[in-house]
Amino acid sequence: MTTATGTTAADAGATTLVVLDMAGTTVADDGLVERAFAAAAGPLGTESGTPAFAAMLDHVRATMGESKISVFRHLAGGDEERAHRANTEFERAYGRLVAEGHCAPVPGAREAIEQLRADGRTVVLTTGFARVTQDAILDALGWRDLVAATLCPADTGPHGRGRPHPDLVLAALLRTGAADDVRRIAVAGDTAYDMRSGRRAGAGVVAGVLTGAHDADTLRAAGATHVLPSVTALPSLLAAAESRDE
Numbered sequence: 686m687t688t689a690t691g692t693t694a695a696d697a698g699a700t701t702l703v704v705l706d707m708a709g710t711t712v713a714d715d716g717l718v719e720r721a722f723a724a725a726a727g728p729l730g731t732e733s734g735t736p737a738f739a740a741m742l743d744h745v746r747a748t749m750g751e752s753k754i755s756v757f758r759h760l761a762g763g764d765e766e767r768a769h770r771a772n773t774e775f776e777r778a779y780g781r782l783v784a785e786g787h788c789a790p791v792p793g794a795r796e797a798i799e800q801l802r803a804d805g806r807t808v809v810l811t812t813g814f815a816r817v818t819q820d821a822i823l824d825a826l827g828w829r830d831l832v833a834a835t836l837c838p839a840d841t842g843p844h845g846r847g848r849p850h851p852d853l854v855l856a857a858l859l860r861t862g863a864a865d866d867v868r869r870i871a872v873a874g875d876t877a878y879d880m881r882s883g884r885r886a887g888a889g890v891v892a893g894v895l896t897g898a899h900d901a902d903t904l905r906a907a908g909a910t911h912v913l914p915s916v917t918a919l920p921s922l923l924a925a926a927e928s929r930d931e
Contacts, residue, residue: 699927700890702863703919704854704883705832706874707812709749709897717782718745718824723779728770729760736790747896750876752813752838752847776814780821783902786826792895793917798831800920807863808832808872811853813878815839834860834905848878851886858886873919875899877907884908890926892919 708714718823722745723733741760748756753789754772761767787890794890812819816837817863823829836856838847846852854872857863864870871890872883875897883891884907893904897913911922 698869700923701806701865702870703769703806703808703923704857704870704872704888705798705808705810705916706750706897707810707813707819707875707881707894708713709875710879710931711791711798712789712808712826713789714809715773715789715876717779717787720782721779723774724756727768728809730767731759746898748878748886750848750874750878751814754838754845754846764806764908772815776818779814779818783825784817786825788822790826790888791816791915791917793834793915795824795826795828795831795833797920801923802832802849804920804924806923809857809860809861810835811857812837813847825856833863848876848921849881849885851882853881854886854888871919873916874915875904877903880904880907880909890923892922 705711708718709835719742722742726732726738729741731741743762745756751875752931753775754768756773757768761771799806814837816839817881819835823835831896834857836853838845841852841856854870859869867887868889870886870888871892871896872879872888873892875894880891880893890911891909892913893909894913894916895901896915913919913922
């Protein structure tokens with residue numbers, strides 16, 4: 686993107702890499718996480734309708750945005766085998782729901798991504814789901830070629846750390862080479878874990894959106910630099926910030 690002075694967006698200190706969460710941010714969740722969690726109850730030794738299940742579901746809600754295998758490790762009390770069985774059942778159930786048509790973009794999300802790209806920014810989609818589930822969502826929406834890269838926790842290295850660690854954001858930077866300074870990264874997500882991940886990665890913009898799991902106060906408490914009604918407001922936010930800097 687070229688400014689009025691003839692310099693590029695990068696020269697002006699503009700945002701050159703945008704890292705977007707999927708479920709709740711660019712993809713409408715529609716309660717799919719909670720519905721899929723019911724399928725994971727068996728390996729965790731509980732079943733829907735019990736007090737134990739309700740307590741576990743509360744934890745799932747509170748940790749929206751975190752890597753799902755990390756959530757199941759906690760719920761399984763550190764039992765790695767049970768955690769992986771529960772995660773497998775969860776991912777299988779979520780994929781089934783997606784295949785049945787229970788998957789749609791947040792209204793205007795695709796257009797927002799296309800605008801970000803038209804403005805000269807590299808866009809990466811990230812998730813706390815496993816790769817198989819992420820791919821199922823991308824296929825259902827026809828988003829395979831929409832962005833420069835798509836990343837899940839397994840793509841961050843041997844430890845496969847998801848949010849709230851900074852790894853997904855930094856992996857997006859390393860994968861694309863789209864920014865020469867972490868302050869030129871913008872992160873957007875709907876959960877406190879997205880905000881913490883962005884702040885820990887040093888992103889210059891960490892925007893919370895109100896189309897998913899957490900409210901404005903929760904997002905701000907976790908470090909959001911901005912709170913937006915939806916991801917559709919992000920292109921204009923970044924453009925306005927750069928206009929002020931010219």
